[in-house]
Amino acid sequence: MAGVSPKISGDTRKHGTRIFIIWLVASIIGSSLIYFVLGPHLPPGTMTNQARGQQFDIKVLSTVATPVLLFVWIYMGYATITWRLKKGESWADGDGMYLKGNRKVQGWWYFITSATVLSLAVFGTYELIAPAGAGGGEGPSPIWKPASHHMLQVQVIAQQWRFTYRFPQYGGMETTSLELPNNTQIQFNVTSLDVIHDFWAYQLGVKADANPDVNNVAYAKPDQLGRFTVRCDELCGVWHGAMYNYGTVVTPSQFNTWATNLEKQNAAVTKLLPKYATTYTPSYTGAGGGYYPPGDPNGNL
Amino acid sequence: MAIDMSAPTGVGRPGDSPANGTSRGKGFRLNALTALIAGAIGYLFGHWAGNAIASGYQQVQGSGQNDIAVILGYLFGTVGWFAGLGALNYPIKKIFGCEPAGDEPSYEKGVGKYFRFTLDHKVVGVQYLFGMLTYFFVAGLLALAIRTELLSPTNHIFSPDIYLEVVSEHGTLMMMMMTSVVMGPFGNYLIPLMIGAKRVAFPRLEAASFWFTPASFVILLSALWMGGFQSGWTGYAPLSIQQGVGQDSYIMAFALMGFSMICASTNMIATIINYRAPGMRWSRLPILVWSLMATAFMMVLAVPVLIDGLYVMALDRTAQTSLLYGAHGGSPFLWENLFWFFGHPEVYLLAVPGFGIVSELAPVFCRKPLFGYKTSAAGMIGVSVLSFFVWQHHLFQSGMNPDMRPMFMLTTELISIPTGFLYLVGMGTLWKARIKFDVPMLFVAGLFFNFLFGGLSGVYLSDVPADVTIHGSFFVMAHFHYTIMGALIFAVFGAIYYWTPLITGIQLSSKLGKIHFWTMFITFNSTFLPLFAIGLLGQPRRVFEYAHRLQTLNDWVSISAYLLGLSLTFFVVTFVWQLAVVRKPSPKNPWHSRGLEWQGAMPPLPHNFDTIPVIQSGPYEYGDPNAIPMVEWGTNGDVTAPASVGGAS
Numbered sequence: 001m002a003g004v005s006p007k008i009s010g011d012t013r014k015h016g017t018r019i020f021i022i023w024l025v026a027s028i029i030g031s032s033l034i035y036f037v038l039g040p041h042l043p044p045g046t047m048t049n050q051a052r053g054q055q056f057d058i059k060v061l062s063t064v065a066t067p068v069l070l071f072v073w074i075y076m077g078y079a080t081i082t083w084r085l086k087k088g089e090s091w092a093d094g095d096g097m098y099l100k101g102n103r104k105v106q107g108w109w110y111f112i113t114s115a116t117v118l119s120l121a122v123f124g125t126y127e128l129i130a131p132a133g134a135g136g137g138e139g140p141s142p143i144w145k146p147a148s149h150h151m152l153q154v155q156v157i158a159q160q161w162r163f164t165y166r167f168p169q170y171g172g173m174e175t176t177s178l179e180l181p182n183n184t185q186i187q188f189n190v191t192s193l194d195v196i197h198d199f200w201a202y203q204l205g206v207k208a209d210a211n212p213d214v215n216n217v218a219y220a221k222p223d224q225l226g227r228f229t230v231r232c233d234e235l236c237g238v239w240h241g242a243m244y245n246y247g248t249v250v251t252p253s254q255f256n257t258w259a260t261n262l263e264k265q266n267a268a269v270t271k272l273l274p275k276y277a278t279t280y281t282p283s284y285t286g287a288g289g290g291y292y293p294p295g296d297p298n299g300n301l
Numbered sequence: 302m303a304i305d306m307s308a309p310t311g312v313g314r315p316g317d318s319p320a321n322g323t324s325r326g327k328g329f330r331l332n333a334l335t336a337l338i339a340g341a342i343g344y345l346f347g348h349w350a351g352n353a354i355a356s357g358y359q360q361v362q363g364s365g366q367n368d369i370a371v372i373l374g375y376l377f378g379t380v381g382w383f384a385g386l387g388a389l390n391y392p393i394k395k396i397f398g399c400e401p402a403g404d405e406p407s408y409e410k411g412v413g414k415y416f417r418f419t420l421d422h423k424v425v426g427v428q429y430l431f432g433m434l435t436y437f438f439v440a441g442l443l444a445l446a447i448r449t450e451l452l453s454p455t456n457h458i459f460s461p462d463i464y465l466e467v468v469s470e471h472g473t474l475m476m477m478m479m480t481s482v483v484m485g486p487f488g489n490y491l492i493p494l495m496i497g498a499k500r501v502a503f504p505r506l507e508a509a510s511f512w513f514t515p516a517s518f519v520i521l522l523s524a525l526w527m528g529g530f531q532s533g534w535t536g537y538a539p540l541s542i543q544q545g546v547g548q549d550s551y552i553m554a555f556a557l558m559g560f561s562m563i564c565a566s567t568n569m570i571a572t573i574i575n576y577r578a579p580g581m582r583w584s585r586l587p588i589l590v591w592s593l594m595a596t597a598f599m600m601v602l603a604v605p606v607l608i609d610g611l612y613v614m615a616l617d618r619t620a621q622t623s624l625l626y627g628a629h630g631g632s633p634f635l636w637e638n639l640f641w642f643f644g645h646p647e648v649y650l651l652a653v654p655g656f657g658i659v660s661e662l663a664p665v666f667c668r669k670p671l672f673g674y675k676t677s678a679a680g681m682i683g684v685s686v687l688s689f690f691v692w693q694h695h696l697f698q699s700g701m702n703p704d705m706r707p708m709f710m711l712t713t714e715l716i717s718i719p720t721g722f723l724y725l726v727g728m729g730t731l732w733k734a735r736i737k738f739d740v741p742m743l744f745v746a747g748l749f750f751n752f753l754f755g756g757l758s759g760v761y762l763s764d765v766p767a768d769v770t771i772h773g774s775f776f777v778m779a780h781f782h783y784t785i786m787g788a789l790i791f792a793v794f795g796a797i798y799y800w801t802p803l804i805t806g807i808q809l810s811s812k813l814g815k816i817h818f819w820t821m822f823i824t825f826n827s828t829f830l831p832l833f834a835i836g837l838l839g840q841p842r843r844v845f846e847y848a849h850r851l852q853t854l855n856d857w858v859s860i861s862a863y864l865l866g867l868s869l870t871f872f873v874v875t876f877v878w879q880l881a882v883v884r885k886p887s888p889k890n891p892w893h894s895r896g897l898e899w900q901g902a903m904p905p906l907p908h909n910f911d912t913i914p915v916i917q918s919g920p921y922e923y924g925d926p927n928a929i930p931m932v933e934w935g936t937n938g939d940v941t942a943p944a945s946v947g948g949a950s
């Protein structure tokens with residue numbers, strides 16, 4: 001019966017210190033590279049304050065994850081090089097160290113992982129609340145809202161398999177294309193006429209499920225001009241993959257021209273649409289093939 | 302199942318001899334073929350009955366689709382399947398007051414037993430092993446079909462509906478079957494051997510748990526002949542209510558797999574608690590047993606909620622209730638909640654057995670005690686408990702309970718503490734070890750590498766603002782493939798290489814195993830690492846069209862996926878070849894393990910042990926010159942005990 005191999009018991013090198021120093025140097029370099037070099041290019045970009053917040057979160061998480069990743073890699077690499085059986089060696093000359101645990105190491109591990117995790121939870125909560133829901137869908141009555149009172153209301157209506165947009169402040173007109181004014185606080189009211197979809201405006205940092213009979217509110221404030229992509233992000237049936245289009249952020253005056261023109265152009269059609277409401281029950285207008293019986297649980301009819 | 306009132310059997314039963322219960326093999330016996338025939342008859346009957354009942358209903362008339370007929374067909378088909386196996390004989394006899402044969406297995410020779418409803422836990426383990434590999438490879442082929450479609454953003458191989466059928470089949474098959482990929486083969490085969498039991502607590506439940514799986518597999522695949530289902534494995538309503546009859550296959554298959562999990566885990570819990578050998582204290586239990594115990598508890602608590610949800614979905618589709626969609630008081634949120642209340646524990650019941658396997662194997666190949674045994678067990682229990690408090694993180698943008706998001710963000714991030722214990726234990730075990738990189742140890746190392754990506758990406762997903770970008774994207778897809786395939790499946794292959802010599806007595810080539818490992822490890826990472834980037838760059842899941850700028854990355858992934866498929870094919874061919882043709886006998890206890898399962902005969906005796914093992918020490922006492930062997934054998938007829946145990950021979 002063999003005990004600990006003399007190779008192990010006779011080893012007096014300070015492995016822990018070595019690993020720590022290699023790790024410290026690698027982490028400082030790695031985390032700095034992630035934060036300062038890669039960070040500004042991380043998705044989803046900086047088109048709105050919400051997107052910027054998400055980019056910041058992804059950047060911070062990557063900066064924190066790097067030392068963790070490096071610690072495991074460096075430790076395991078070091079262990080593999082140092083403690084693997086070399087050519088010609090076998091277990092015949094003895095086993096590894098008889099070690100069933102170490103109070104100090106375990107204690108520090110519990111403490112460090114708990115502290116990291118709790119800080120991340122606090123950080124995430126702050127980053128969720130401060131930018132008013134961080135661009136995510138917040139249900140019909142959000143408790144985290146932007147401070148500004150004047151907001152452009154944009155209703156996103158999802159159905160199999162397209163998005164349309166309604167602007168209650170412009171006579172309730174409905175369009176298939178989306179333009180948004182720059183530097184304006186926007187409230188998206190996302191709903192669906194049939195199954196669950198998801199309104200994902202990638203560059204705006206907005207994502208909200210479109211549920212039938214539910215108004216799901218999300219906020220964003222663009223501060224850059226340009227085009228953004230809208231994709232459906234919840235499986236909604238056969239043409240889910242084709243359910244995308246593009247929107248544009250334009251200057252407020254361009255937007256105003258676009259919207260008022262459309263309002264006039266569409267006036268005849270708008271009259272025929274159901275009255276603007278936060279949710280729609282398709283059978284009210286005969287749409288949806290009578291799949292849903294009349295009556296809106298939100299009392300909007 | 303009826304309660305067994307017969308005299309207790311098992312550990313400690315006097316006069317237990319191999320002759321017991323071997324006298325039943327006479328004449329024609331029921332098997333998988335008769336089960337198939339009876340199942341087909343049952344299906345036809347159910348289908349006819351459904352049509353008879355529902356033909357007058359308005360929504361059935363002229364639609365060409367009758368959900369009631371399909372569901373009843375599957376239901377009676379399953380009953381027929383079990384009747385054809387002979388699984389119902391025992392409970393029926395009990396109900397009518399006859400005294401059926403006991404639950405002692407008939408330890409027969411030959412391969413016929415693998416095609417029958419068998420009460421021998423080792424036979425069930427082998428049935429599961431080959432069943433699970435079959436399911437895994439079929440679902441894997443579907444994945445290659447998905448990757449083929451995604452070679453081009455705009456040129457299509459499949460129509461969009463076929464594409465979604467393939468995606469949904471792949472996802473559902475993997476997610477429902479792989480829940481049992483450890484508990485089925487290794488849990489059933491090894492647990493009694495590891496705890497020193499001659500049998501399991503509920504052999505009929507155990508056998509039933511296996512025979513649910515082929516029924517479930519066939520039913521799920523049969524959807525493809527009926528237009529499939531395009532709702533993904535998540536089956537969100539009202540999309541799932543809107544689907545054709547293929548969705549009924551999803552309901553029935555998933556529910557049957559749920560019953561399988563409940564049967565298997567009930568047996569697992571009862572066996573581990575009650576059938577431990579004398580001296581097998583909780584503190585000496587092999588860590589794999591702890592992990593399966595934690596998994597089994599998650600299963601019995603989470604799976605009924607899934608079955609409940611599926612039942613509600615079936616009602617909506619057949620009895621025209623509207624529980625899962627609006628207007629009559631129903632809500633799509635109900636399904637999302639029921640599904641993820643099961644679905645999140647499920648993710649962990651896929652992960653924890655993998656943790657158990659690597660923690661079990663690491664000490665053997667490090668020649669060291671497991672570092673932080675209690676921490677390891679506590680981590681698995683912690684993960685299991687917390688897994689019930691995180692499900693809403695799948696629904697951060699759903700608009701449901703938005704005020705609860707900080708709480709679910711906290712619980713989700715908390716779960717990384719017990720999960721991280723795996724790394725504490727693994728890294729502590731490597732410290733001043735004598736690591737031998739045999740094939741199983743390579744897979745252990747592979748898990749530690751892969752799961753790091755899986756775990757760390759989970760932290761991004763738990764952060765609500767970051768999740769706004771990555772929810773529902775390929776990032777999520779990469780994340781859970783890293784945790785399930787990168788961790789669980791790597792652990793399973795490690796376990797196959799580790800325990801095959803024990804189960805079959807056949808030695809697997811280390812050279813072929815190493816080729817398999819390195820090709821699989823490299824191609825796996827090459828397949829799934831770029832998917833994180835694809836997701837971050839804006840590609841949603843389950844789409845057949847994507848942005849042109851993502852084509853290079855997608856093509857890289859697809860080609861890597863083919864190579865990964867080749868690597869797995871290499872495994873299948875070499876594994877079957879070595880088992881069927883080469884059949885090189887393995888030396889006894891080839892890894893010099895202290896584990897109890899290695900101390901008996903190899904392959905194990907039909908009734909596991911001739912005498913009752915008395916456990917004297919823990920399984921991981923490597924490096925202690927004064928360590929006593931784990932087991933002391935009784936004195937009568939001690940033919941299996943090796944001359945020396947625990948030493949490095």
Ligand SMILES: [Cu+2]
Nearest residue numbers: 197232236243
């Ligand atoms: Cu959609």
